[in-house]
Amino acid sequence: MTKSKELKFESPSFAERLKSMLGVDFYRLFHTPVFYIFLAISAIIPAMVSAMTMMPDQNGNTMEPLYSNVWQIIAATEPLYVINTIADYANMNMVFIFGGIMVSIFIGHDYKSGYVKQLFTTHAKKQDYMMSKSLVCAFAIVCMCASYFIGGTFAGLLVGYSLEVNVGSLIIAIVGKMVMSLGWASLYTFLNVIFRRYFGISIASSFFFGTGILIIGAAAIVEGLSLPTGFLNVFLYGSSVNACLVSNIETLVICILVSVLWTVFYNALGTHILSKSDVY
Amino acid sequence: MNAIEIRNLSKSFRGMYAVDNLNMTVPVGSIYGFIGENGSGKSTTEKLICGHLVPDGGEIKLFGRDYTDAGVRVRVGALIENAGCFPHSSVYQNLRMQTINLGLKNPDEEIRRVLEIVRMQDSANIKFKSCSLGMKQRIGIAMALLGDPALLILDEPINGLDTDGMRIMREILVDITKNYGCTVLISSHILGELEKIATHYGIIRQGKMIMELSAEEMDRRAQVFVSLKTDDMKGAWAILSKKFADVREEGEYIRVYDVDDTAYIVDYLMKSGHVVSEIKKNKIGLEEYYIELMSRKGEE
Known part of the structure; x- marks a missing residue:
């Protein structure tokens, strides 16, 4: 290979910069066992939940199944912000919890290994980093949603649940949750940027937000006051819950808007923080 | 540029x-x-x-x-x-x-x-x-x-x-x-x-x-010195100190700084009754230069 002695400096365009950063992140994603482990977890968890709810109790009686329909493993029958049973909670939204942990491990290793130095040496613009991580992690969470769907459907069929469903609503619910992955991935990327020096805290914070416990708590208060809960859809967890088996096109539009707006917000804030603080 | x-x-x-x-x-x-x-x-x-x-x-x-x-x-x-x-x-x-x-x-x-x-x-x-x-x-x-x-x-x-x-x-x-x-x-x-x-x-x-x-400037600034060994190091050091401004004992050698005329030093010591067994011309390296500079700055 011949190398030039000329000193030419051509500034790469935003698209070129993002392409190279995305290339690195996708390469890493497909070469890291963590991604495949979490894909497997996403497939196994719905199967486990389905099986566990069918287990006999202490008296040997078979427990009443929590689900009556295969698709309840994928999405709730209606937007249930306040949960009463595990079935209200245990659906594809759980992927956002595993996704948070996966994203934290994925991004945390950038810092633990020191590879982030290579990224920031050659990429002066911190926006590249935030956007690339958000997009790649969103892709990973979407894959986990797909894995959850496959695992949940198989488990539901094996247990013998009903398949009856409004297909349109089911598709919108799944697509809506997948769309929400971008917003969640941006939140986790942002949390990992804030806690970049504290690997454990970044995992714990992603888990905490992923559970949606803040929205569940807020919903309990709002319902207690007999106020409408619709405004909770402006939050990531709210919109993720809203994507359920009675979803319509309006639900999907809300999911897109909420996901994109939070993505823009977290990316802008994360970029600002990275630009104004020491990165390594 | x-x-x-x-x-x-x-x-x-x-x-x-x-x-x-x-x-x-x-x-x-x-x-x-x-x-x-x-x-x-x-x-x-x-x-x-x-x-x-x-x-x-x-x-x-x-x-x-x-x-x-x-x-x-x-x-x-x-x-x-x-x-x-x-x-x-x-x-x-x-x-x-x-x-x-x-x-x-x-x-x-x-x-x-x-x-x-x-x-x-x-x-x-x-x-x-x-x-x-x-x-x-x-x-x-x-x-x-x-x-x-x-x-x-x-x-x-x-x-x-x-x-x-x-x-x-x-x-x-x-x-x-x-x-x-x-x-x-x-x-x-x-x-x-x-x-x-x-x-x-x-x-x-x-x-x-x-x-x-x-590096060229460094080379110019680096002090030249002559290091030598004699049969009576203490005596030679005393004699040289009277004649030269910067004479130091460094391990087994005596160093005479800012001088590069070995013949003159040998002759001077011989006249004082000291036999020179080893003598060579030297320049201080980067490490010594740095240590000296640091000690000077430390004193400031």
């Missing part, structure tokens, strides 16, 4: 200045030896140049452009503290990621090229965590060499290398500056090694640049 031009650069951590109004000029094509004690601010300066840290104030220009310019930064290669590789990935995978990051067209060819440069062409499939310290340092260099770096920033790259590893590293650095026109900023504690390759020096102390000079 200078490869690096820094004016009044400052960086503090919790109110303590690690870099304090630092000025630095690294000419294009030079090997700039960046010298200083532990905690003097070398690594902080290098991290500031690479954009890992945000300065409190001052200006950094790389090849006449602001250091945040994407065009110039994509041509900076760095090895700071460690190679920054994923331990469970192979050497090849780590280098491959960097080729993607740099948007290189022929990644495998590039990887082969840099592995050949660092003499590690047979180690591509080894996991990074299985590599020795010396190998990891060389992989870090290979990583920094990928693409067409116009500027290499190397923080203690010869740490942990054996004698052969140091020689290889020396050859690599000279090669890339001569053949590829690359500028190298290198910090090291092994001043003897640095002296063999550096064309310029910058000496930093407590975050301030106390001296910048070229």
